[in-house]
Amino acid sequence: MKMTLKQGIALSIIPQLLVVNLLKTRPDWVESLYSNGLYLWLSKISRIILGWIPFSLGDLLYVAAILLVIRFFILKGHLFFNATRKFFTEVFAMFSIAYLIFHLAWGMNYHRKQLHEFFDIDDEYTTQELIAFTERIIDRSNAIHLELVANESVKVEMPFTKWEVLNGTQNGYKNLARAYPLLTYDHSSIKMSTLSLPLTFMGYSGYLNPFTNEAQVNYKMPIYKFPTTVAHEQAHQLGFAAENEANFIGYLATINNDDPYYKYSGYTFALRYCLGEMYRRDLEEYQRLSERINEGIKKNYREVTAFWRSYENPAEPIFKKSFDTYLKANSQEKGIESYSYIVALLVNYYEDHNL
Incomplete structure (x- = not known):
């Protein structure tokens, strides 16, 4: 059976977890390549783009995310009983995307040198x-x-x-x-x-x-x-x-x-x-x-x-x-x-x- 794009995104959580757990053991890599490399550029760009806005866009995104999760369970919660595989594909696809963005945007800093x-x-x-x-x-x-x-x-x-x-x-x-x-x-x-x-x-x-x-x-x-x-x-x-x-x-x-x-x-x-x-x-x-x-x-x-x-x-x-x-x-x-x-x-x- 051919894998769909959504299934591929859902399964991508596995290599992501493996990579993050590997990097946890190499804080020197995280420090040099991410915290003092990629992150410096990403964080500066984010602050330049959003810093001038007087209100918190992030707060609004959190509220929107909560509403979307509620909407998801209202519209697709029945899949848990009727099409369990499809339900978990949807859930893990969303989680996989959030996990990737979190670690690229900031989260890898948890694993830098002390x-x-x-x-x-x-x-x-x-x-x-x-x-x-x-x-x-x-x-x-x-x-x-x-x-x-x-x-x-x-x-x-x-x-x-x-x-x-x-x-x-x-x-x-x-x-x-x-x-x-x-x-x-x-x-x-x-x-x-x-x-x-x-x-x-x-x-x-x-x-x-x-x-x-x-x-x-x-x-x-x-x-x-x-x-x-x-x-x-x-x-x-x-x-x-x-x-x-x-x-x-x-x-x-x-x-x-x-x-x-x-x-x-x-x-x-x-x-x-x-x-x-x-x-x-x-x-x-x-x-x-x-x-x-x-x-x-x-x-x-x-x-x-x-x-x-x-x-x-x-x-x-x-x-x-x-x-x-x-x-x-x-x-x-x-x-x-x-x-x-x-x-x-x-x-x-x-x-x-x-x-």
Whole structure:
């Protein structure tokens, strides 16, 4: 029996899976041929074409995709019982196309070299090294906090609109690129997500659409979190797919910004990760370190915590579990927990750099 085009597309998922699984074992190939090769051109073209559009085309595509899937099951769901082979041919053909576009447009970045290799630093650290670094970043956070408000008990209020922050983070990347040309960020494509309310209920600050290379930011969250969130999503656009690595690069971009408000957002962002890791390792030391933090910084932390708690719902853990599974399927062995890798990057990066 002659194979149809649709059957051929459906079966193409097999060689695709084989190729992706082979490349997972060769991060050096992915780094040189894709992340520093094909992807640089594809991502730049995507941002040039879509960056000027004020709304998120990617959000609209997701909504359209959901509607098309619903339409498919309404019109062809009966095939599951009446013509099972045809039904699965249709399903795998759609999946095969999406799988190919995902990996060509962005997804192969999950399998590039790890970031500590890029910076030529270690990925392990001791509790004593963590304590020493946390003390230093507390001092830096407290100092910048007092520069901005001159009162240790007052929280920092960002003097910008959220739209202004979308553009302001590029200054940090410009400065960062002088030391690391690979982190050059141009042709901005940062959008306020039209799906911000669903994102909030799901517990997400933003996301990168891998098909359009648009960075989506949840506009409902407190503006204090905007600089690091925007810089994080821009790091994804540069091809750093792992969440922990995008966190670290986003941190570097904000503390290298000329504006002290961005620096404050960056330092206190990193401090919170260090405190979280300290809490897991040594509760008594965590409490001692926490007492050293200006009350105004804690108020900024509580503001963000209160925001997310106000949207807690029974479905949120399901979304988080789904994202955790997605990360593990893309070479992030610890899933959501891998976010703590940022602490290893922070501690070891500053072995060679002044804080």
